[in-house]
Amino acid sequence: MDKIIAHIDQNKKRYQDELFALLRIPSVSADPKHKDDIRKAAEWTRAKLAAMGCSARLQETPGHPIVYGEWLKAPGKPTVLFYGHYDVQPPDPLNLWTTSPFEPTVRDGNVFARGSADDKGQFLANVLGVEAFFQSDGQPPVNVKFLIEGEEEVTSHNLEKFVTDNTELLKCDEIIVSDTAQFGPGYPAICYGLRGICYMEVFLRGPKMDLHSGEYGGAVANPANVLGRLIGRLHDPATGKVAIPGFYDDVVELSAAEKAEFGKLPFDEAQYRSRLDVAETPGEKGYSILERVSTRPTCDVNGITTGYHGVGGKTVIPAEASAKISMRLVPNMDPKKIRAAFESYIRSLCPPAVQVRFENHGMARPVVVPTDSPALAKARAALEKGFGAKSVLIRSGGSIPVVETFKDKLGVAALLVGYGLPDDNLHSPNEKFSLDDFHRAIKTAAYLVAELGK
Ligand code: BES
Ligand code: MN
Ligand code: MN
Secondary structure, three states, X not given: OHHHHHHHHHOHHHHHXXXXXXXXXXXXXXXXXXXXXXXXXXXXXXXXXXXXXXXXXXXXXXXXXXXXXXXXXXXXXXXXXXXXXXXXXXXXXXXXXXXXXXXXXXXXXXXXXXXXXXXXXXXXXXXXHHHHHHHHOOOOOOEEEEEEEOOHHHOOHHHHHHHHHOOOOOOOOEEEEOOOXXXXXXXXXXXXXXXXXXXXXXXXXXXXXXXXXXXOOOOOOOHHHHHHHHHHOOEEOOOOEEOOOOOOXXXXXXXXXXXXXXXXXXXXXXXXXXXXXXXXXXXXXXXXXXXXXXXXXXXXXXXXXXXXXXXXXXXXXXXXXXXXXXXXXXXXXXXXXXXXXXHHHHHHHOXXXXXXXXEEEEEEOOEEOOOOOHXXXXXXHHXXXXXXXXXXXXXXXXXXXXXXXXXXXXXXXXEEEEOEOOOOOOOOOOOEXXXXXXXXXXXXHHHHHHHHXX
């Protein structure tokens, strides 16, 4: 192992150059104008896997290509599948970035770029950890498969189908996913649960056309007003709970042991508020912030479109109003059931004066994995060596749709070994990734491969 770690230390500069090259490709999956960039990032990843000794190809889908690579020349040894995503979120709003999102820039030991932590820096660390074996030992002590997709940020629809249809190809003993975060600096973490999501958009149509609010105001239902009332009824202000009937029916409460474990994690609520510059952190009564953001379901407006957005005032009753509303789900909520409950609640609140219509923008099932597996113990040991600190067990509030599919279709509970930090500004301006953590992550990946090969 010493030789491998020395090799990783010697290649620090090259690793950063490679990461920066990947970060320069604006592979924004949500925006059709980046279609060619998406392909470039996929091709970059494929070429990287091929250059280190894997057979690698692009799997076309109706959307963006999946990169699949494998090296299976360790007979009798376990097979480890690494999952990650090369697509990134849109960088907007651009004016809030200190430096350009696709020109990686180092400040204070962090690289700032869209996709640095989510997920290019993280999946590349795993690739480089495996590469170190090829380059210094000849070969890794396990068989490896890589599945790097380009549609995670747009709900992994095509990947789910690919996994479902290719269970033989993807057959493996362990799955490593590095797309979550550490608990904090000095607290490397294994994540054992992710929230699911049900993302809806509701459209309200009032009068047939926009109307002068002086001539018609008072006579017709304004869909923007109605939308505001609907949104106001999504939560019960007394309890902070989501008010959709049946919403909590399938929610599994935290066990006493889990609550105790979460309670032990050093979480400074006041510091959290000050980082976000908010006076209060209201939410569901009876749960800490940490519990609320990782183990409780939510309902949030993500965007509203209606009326006049231009400069100055315009006296108008808009004909339409719409809101994008996403619900984060926890075990054992079923996104389809939640969608139906959401739609019927909204319909029940809507006056006949407006017509309502819905669109779905994606669903993912929540997932938890066992914390007592031998592989998880190995992952904790690897993290401890790579990061020089004891790891903790956490659950995360974000979603990685394919993790539940892996469990369901491949029968493998993924190990979520996250290398990022909670303040990496994922999906926000000035996304960053610590270069020291990038280096530690590469070592962790190498330790993990060594552990799994034992
Ligand atoms: N890597 C994140 C998920 C994540 C973030 C997990 C932080 C744990 C901590 C992932 O790329 C992501 O953003 N997922 C989307 C999925 C959605 C589009 C279906 C999410 O959670 O919003
Ligand atoms: Mn991600
Ligand atoms: Mn993301």
